[in-house]
Amino acid sequence: MSTLVTGGAGYIGSHVVRLLEERGEQVVVVDDLSNGIPARVPNAVLVELDLSAPDAESRLRAVMEEHDVTSVIHFAAKKQVGESVERPLWYYRNNVDGLANLLGAMEATGVDTMVFSSSAAVYGMPDSGLLSEKTECRPINPYGQTKLVGEWMIDNAARHGLKAIKLRYFNVAGAGWPDLADTAVMNLVPIILDRVAAGKAPIVFGDDYPTPDGTCVRDYVHVADLADAHIAALDHLGAGEIAESVFNVGTGRGASVLEVIDAMSRALGRHLTPEIAARRAGDPPQLVADVSAINEVLGWRASYGLADIADSAVPEGMRP
Ligand SMILES: NC(=O)c1ccc[n+]([C@@H]2O[C@H](COP(=O)([O-])OP(=O)(O)OC[C@H]3O[C@@H](n4cnc5c(N)ncnc54)[C@H](O)[C@@H]3O)[C@@H](O)[C@H]2O)c1
Known part of the structure; x- marks a missing residue:
C-alpha cells in the first residue's frame, strides 16, 4: 500500500511527504520537476512525469499498479495568478488536463481516495472578508478558475465512487x-x-x-499546520465517513x-x-x-x- 503524492517535490507537497514518511507510510512522488526539487524528497520513490502529457494517464496507471497505490494527494499544478492571466490555456492544460489524466488513471486502477489542493482563489473578490465554504465562488483569474473546475471534476467523480476532500488553502508560508x-x-x-x-x-x-x-x-497559515490538515483529511477518508468534502484551511x-x-x-x-x-x-x-x-x-x-x-x-x- 502506498500514497501517491503529485507535486510532492514542491513546497507544500514535500512537507506532506515527510509527515507521511514519519508515520511509516510508503510514498510515491510524481512530479515533472518544473518547480520541484528532488532533494526535498530523498526517501520517496520519485517518478518524473508531466501529468498533462498525452501519455500521462497510461503512465500513471502503471505507477499506481506497480506501487500498489491506495490513495492520492494531488498538489501538482501551476499556481501563479499573473502567469495564468498571461497564459490561460497553458494553465487549463496543466491544471485541468493533468487532473483529468489523474482521475482517469485512478478510475482504471480502482484507487478511490483523494485529497485535492484547492485555493482561496476560487472565491475571487467576495463581498465579505470572512469566507465560509458556502461563500459563492466567483474566481477572477484563470488560476482560480482551474481550481474551481478541478473541484467540479472531483465532485463528478465522487458521484461514481471517489472519496475526496478538497482543501482550499489561504496564504501558506x-x-x-x-x-x-x-x-x-x-x-x-x-x-x-x-x-x-x-x-x-x-x-x-x-x-x-x-x-x-x-x-x-x-x-496566513503555517505550512506545517497545512501539511497536518492533509493527514487529518486522509485519516477522515480512511475512516469512511464524509460529512463535508470541501474545507477552508487557514x-x-x-x-x-x-x-x-x-x-x-x-x-x-x-x-x-x-x-x-x-x-x-x-x-x-x-x-x-x-x-x-x-x-x-x-x-x-x-x-x-x-x-x-x-x-x-x-x-x-x-x-x-
Ligand atoms: N503556496 C500557496 O500559497 C498555495 C495556496 C493555495 C493553493 N496552493 C496549491 O497548492 C499546490 C502546491 O503548491 P506549492 O506552493 O507547493 O507549489 P510548488 O510549485 O512548490 O509545487 C507544485 C509542484 O507540482 C509540480 N508540477 C507542476 N505542474 C506539474 C505537472 N503538469 N505535472 C507534474 N508535476 C507538476 C511542480 O514541479 C512542483 O514540484 C498547488 O496545487 C497550488 O495551486 C498553493
Whole structure:
C-alpha cells in the first residue's frame, strides 16, 4: 500500500511527504520537476512525469499498479495568478488536463481516495472578508478558475465512487523543516526576504484599504499546520465517513501586510521600513477563512501563528 503524492517535490507537497514518511507510510512522488526539487524528497520513490502529457494517464496507471497505490494527494499544478492571466490555456492544460489524466488513471486502477489542493482563489473578490465554504465562488483569474473546475471534476467523480476532500488553502508560508522552505519568490514572505537580501525595502501595494491599518489583510497559515490538515483529511477518508468534502484551511485570523512586515522585522532582528506603492488591480481588502467546518469535521485547527511563520521562514544565513 502506498500514497501517491503529485507535486510532492514542491513546497507544500514535500512537507506532506515527510509527515507521511514519519508515520511509516510508503510514498510515491510524481512530479515533472518544473518547480520541484528532488532533494526535498530523498526517501520517496520519485517518478518524473508531466501529468498533462498525452501519455500521462497510461503512465500513471502503471505507477499506481506497480506501487500498489491506495490513495492520492494531488498538489501538482501551476499556481501563479499573473502567469495564468498571461497564459490561460497553458494553465487549463496543466491544471485541468493533468487532473483529468489523474482521475482517469485512478478510475482504471480502482484507487478511490483523494485529497485535492484547492485555493482561496476560487472565491475571487467576495463581498465579505470572512469566507465560509458556502461563500459563492466567483474566481477572477484563470488560476482560480482551474481550481474551481478541478473541484467540479472531483465532485463528478465522487458521484461514481471517489472519496475526496478538497482543501482550499489561504496564504501558506513558513517552513516545517529548513530544507523544505519556499524557494519561489511569489508570496509575501519570500518576497520580503528577497527584497531584504538585495538590500531593498519591502513594498506595500496600497495603504488606503478599508482595513484597520489601511493595508490588505490575509489569513496566513503555517505550512506545517497545512501539511497536518492533509493527514487529518486522509485519516477522515480512511475512516469512511464524509460529512463535508470541501474545507477552508487557514487560521481564522487575519494579518495585514504591515503586521507581516513587523513579524519579519522581529524574526530578522532588524527594523524594516516599507515603501508604499499604489494599489495593485484585483487585490481584495480582506480575505480570512472561516475555519469552523474543518475544526468540527476533521478536528483540525492551526497551532502556529504569524511569529512562528516568520521565524521559520528566515533562512540560517539571515538570522539575527
Ligand atoms: N503556496 C500557496 O500559497 C498555495 C495556496 C493555495 C493553493 N496552493 C496549491 O497548492 C499546490 C502546491 O503548491 P506549492 O506552493 O507547493 O507549489 P510548488 O510549485 O512548490 O509545487 C507544485 C509542484 O507540482 C509540480 N508540477 C507542476 N505542474 C506539474 C505537472 N503538469 N505535472 C507534474 N508535476 C507538476 C511542480 O514541479 C512542483 O514540484 C498547488 O496545487 C497550488 O495551486 C498553493
